[in-house]
Amino acid sequence: MSAPMSAEDEAVSICRDLMRFDTSNYGDDRGPGERLAAEYAAGLLTEVGLDVELIEPRPGRTTVMARWPGADPERPGLLVHAHTDVVPAEPALWRHHPFGGEIADGCLWGRGAVDMKYFAAQMLAVVRARMRAGRPPARDVVLAFVADEENGGRLGARWLVDNRPELFEGCTEAIGEVGGFSATLPNGRRLYLVETAEKGVIWFRVTTKGIAGHGSMLNSSNAIAQLGEIMHRVGEHRFPVQLTPTTRQFIDALSAELDEQFHPDDPDALLKAISPLERIVGASLQNIASPTLISAGNKTNVIPSLASAELDCRFLPGHEDEFIASFVALVGPNATCEIFYRDIAVETDFPTPLTHAMAASVARHDPGAGVIPYLLPAGTDAKHFSRLGIACYGFAPLKLPADFDFPAAFHGVDERVPVDALRFGVPVLDDFFDRC
Numbered sequence: 001m002s003a004p005m006s007a008e009d010e011a012v013s014i015c016r017d018l019m020r021f022d023t024s025n026y027g028d029d030r031g032p033g034e035r036l037a038a039e040y041a042a043g044l045l046t047e048v049g050l051d052v053e054l055i056e057p058r059p060g061r062t063t064v065m066a067r068w069p070g071a072d073p074e075r076p077g078l079l080v081h082a083h084t085d086v087v088p089a090e091p092a093l094w095r096h097h098p099f100g101g102e103i104a105d106g107c108l109w110g111r112g113a114v115d116m117k118y119f120a121a122q123m124l125a126v127v128r129a130r131m132r133a134g135r136p137p138a139r140d141v142v143l144a145f146v147a148d149e150e151n152g153g154r155l156g157a158r159w160l161v162d163n164r165p166e167l168f169e170g171c172t173e174a175i176g177e178v179g180g181f182s183a184t185l186p187n188g189r190r191l192y193l194v195e196t197a198e199k200g201v202i203w204f205r206v207t208t209k210g211i212a213g214h215g216s217m218l219n220s221s222n223a224i225a226q227l228g229e230i231m232h233r234v235g236e237h238r239f240p241v242q243l244t245p246t247t248r249q250f251i252d253a254l255s256a257e258l259d260e261q262f263h264p265d266d267p268d269a270l271l272k273a274i275s276p277l278e279r280i281v282g283a284s285l286q287n288i289a290s291p292t293l294i295s296a297g298n299k300t301n302v303i304p305s306l307a308s309a310e311l312d313c314r315f316l317p318g319h320e321d322e323f324i325a326s327f328v329a330l331v332g333p334n335a336t337c338e339i340f341y342r343d344i345a346v347e348t349d350f351p352t353p354l355t356h357a358m359a360a361s362v363a364r365h366d367p368g369a370g371v372i373p374y375l376l377p378a379g380t381d382a383k384h385f386s387r388l389g390i391a392c393y394g395f396a397p398l399k400l401p402a403d404f405d406f407p408a409a410f411h412g413v414d415e416r417v418p419v420d421a422l423r424f425g426v427p428v429l430d431d432f433f434d435r436c
C-alpha cells in the first residue's frame with residue numbers, strides 16, 4: 001500500500017483535476033455547466049464519509065452541499081464556500097492550455113487557478129485529511145461548492161438563498177473569495193488582506209433623444225453626438241474619495257506599518273506602497289462609473305433618433321442613494337437614466353473573534369505576518385449569503401510572491417497560481433478549522 005498523500009499534495013492534485021473540467025460560464029446555458037466538477041467534488045466528500053446533496057436548478061448547473069459536524073454542535077455554523085464555474089478562456093491566447101491543469105515555472109496554469117478552484121481544492125484536501133484523522137472542525141461547517149457565480153449566482157448562490165435557505169440554517173459567518181492573499185510592503189513585511197466589504201453594483205442605461213434625418217443634411221439635434229458628449233464627461237469623471245469603516249482601517253493599518261501618514265484624498269503614495277494591488281485598492285476608495293457598451297443607428301446615411309449607452313457602476317457601502325443622485329446630475333437633463341440591474345453593497349465588522357482566528361492561523365504558518373481588512377471593488381456570492389444575516393469574509397489563504405500580479409490573474413489570459421502559494425493555504429485552513 002502506498003503512503004497517503006499529504007494534504008498539500010492532494011490539494012495540488014485536486015486543483016489540477018478541477019481545472020481540467022471546463023466549467024466555462026457564458027452567462028447563458030451555452031456552457032458545459034458545473035456538473036462534472038460537482039460530481040467529482042461530491043465523490044471526494046462521500047469517500048471520506050460525508051453526506052452530500054447535489055442541487056440542480058437547471059440540468060447541468062450543479063451545486064454540491066455538505067454539512068460537516070463540528071466538535072461543539074451548540075455553536076452556530078460556519079459556511080465555507082467556493083464557486084466551481086469560471087469565465088470563458090480562448091486557448092489560442094494562452095501559454096498553457098486554460099483547461100490543461102499544467103504546472104510550469106512553479107505555477108499551476110489555467111482558468112480557475114485564482115478564481116477560484118484553488119480554494120475548492122484546499123477545502124476538499126483539508127476536509128478529507130481531517131475526516132480520515134477523525135478531527136472535526138471546532139463547530140459545524142457547511143461546505144458549498146456552488147455553480148454560476150460568474151453570472152450573478154442566478155443558478156447558484158442567489159438561487160440557493162431564495163429557494164433553499166434551510167441549507168444554511170444556523171450559519172452566522174462565512175468564508176470564501178476574495179481574500180486571505182498576501183501583500184508584501186516596501187519594508188518587507190507581509191500582510192494578508194481579509195475581505196470585509198464589497199461594493200454594490202448598478203448598471204445604468206443612458207438614452208439620448210434627437211431628431212432623425214438624412215445624414216447629408218444639417219441637423220440641430222444628433223442623439224449620437226449628445227450621447228458622446230455625456231459619455232465623455234461621465235467616463236472622465238473621478239468621484240471623490242470616500243472612506244468606509246473598512247477602508248479607513250486599511251489606510252490606518254498601512255500608515256502604522258510604514259510609519260507614513262497616507263492621505264486618502266491623494267492616494268498615489270498609498271497605491272505605490274501596496275503595488276501590485278493598486279488596481280484593487282484604488283477602486284476601493286471611490287464610486288466608479290464605467291461606460292462599457294454603446295448602441296445607436298443602423299445605417300450610415302441615417303441619423304437615428306435615439307442613442308443609448310450602458311454603464312457598469314460600482315458604489316461604496318452606505319453610498320448608494322448619494323451615488324445615484326450624483327450620477328444622474330452628472331449625466332444632466334438631456335438624457336434619461338434607467339437602472340436595469342442592481343445588487344447590494346456589503347460590509348462586515350473587523351476585528352471579530354473569527355478574524356482573530358484567521359490572524360492566528362496565518363501567523364502560525366507565516367510568523368510575523370499580519371491581517372488587515374480591505375474592501376473588494378467587485379462582487380462575489382457573499383452578497384447573496386449576507387441576505388441570510390451571515391457575516392461574510394473573504395479568506396482563502398495564499399502566500400504570494402511579492403511581485404505576483406494577483407489582480408491581473410482574475411479573468412485574465414494566463415491565469416495562474418504559484419504552487420507554493422496554494423500549498424501554503426492548506427495547513428492555514430486546517431489550523432483555522434481548529435480555531436473557528
Ligand SMILES: [Zn+2]
Pocket residue numbers: 083115116149177
Ligand atoms: Zn470568483
